[in-house]
Amino acid sequence: MEKLLQDVQARLLQKVPALKYVDEDWGQLDYYAPNHPVKWPCGLVDATEATWENEGKLVQLGLVQVKIRVADLKLSNSSGAAPQGQKDKAFAIFATLREVYKALHGWSGDDHYSKLIRTRSSRIKRNDGVRIYETMFTCKLKDASAMPVPASIKLA
Numbered sequence: 001m002e003k004l005l006q007d008v009q010a011r012l013l014q015k016v017p018a019l020k021y022v023d024e025d026w027g028q029l030d031y032y033a034p035n036h037p038v039k040w041p042c043g044l045v046d047a048t049e050a051t052w053e054n055e056g057k058l059v060q061l062g063l064v065q066v067k068i069r070v071a072d073l074k075l076s077n078s079s080g081a082a083p084q085g086q087k088d089k090a091f092a093i094f095a096t097l098r099e100v101y102k103a104l105h106g107w108s109g110d111d112h113y114s115k116l117i118r119t120r121s122s123r124i125k126r127n128d129g130v131r132i133y134e135t136m137f138t139c140k141l142k143d144a145s146a147m148p149v150p151a152s153i154k155l156a
Helices: 002-015 084-090 092-104
Strands: 021-024 042-056 059-073 117-124 130-143
Touching: 002 021, 002 042, 002 059, 002 092, 042 130, 059 092, 084 092, 092 117, 092 130
Parallel strands: 021 042
Antiparallel strands: 042 059, 059 130, 117 130
């Protein structure tokens, strides 16, 4: 699982330069207001759920949900009467979301998990000026870590 999350983080850092902070989601946006330990905009990565099936020989195949939270502080006016430059800044998060989608949808960085497929997007409403958009991706992940390692064959 950790390889998947590390690969997703590396992919976002490589392909989405608008993200100023990319990390595992350990609650940076939930428990530290008003001093969130991030740079804006940020991308937070987490594996939220996996459903496992046995493949035999103690190998399992899981359908894994990977959540990407893209967040920014809304500091610019987006009203119809605002200057165009302010509106462009206010709506920049949507370009970032599009870049995240393009970077991850259909991509796989390893043979142990399938291509990521976007399955859901939603906005998380808050009252502190932080805008958060969640995008869920799914992939299949093979876990053979419980499979016994065969004893080495000794040659005489």
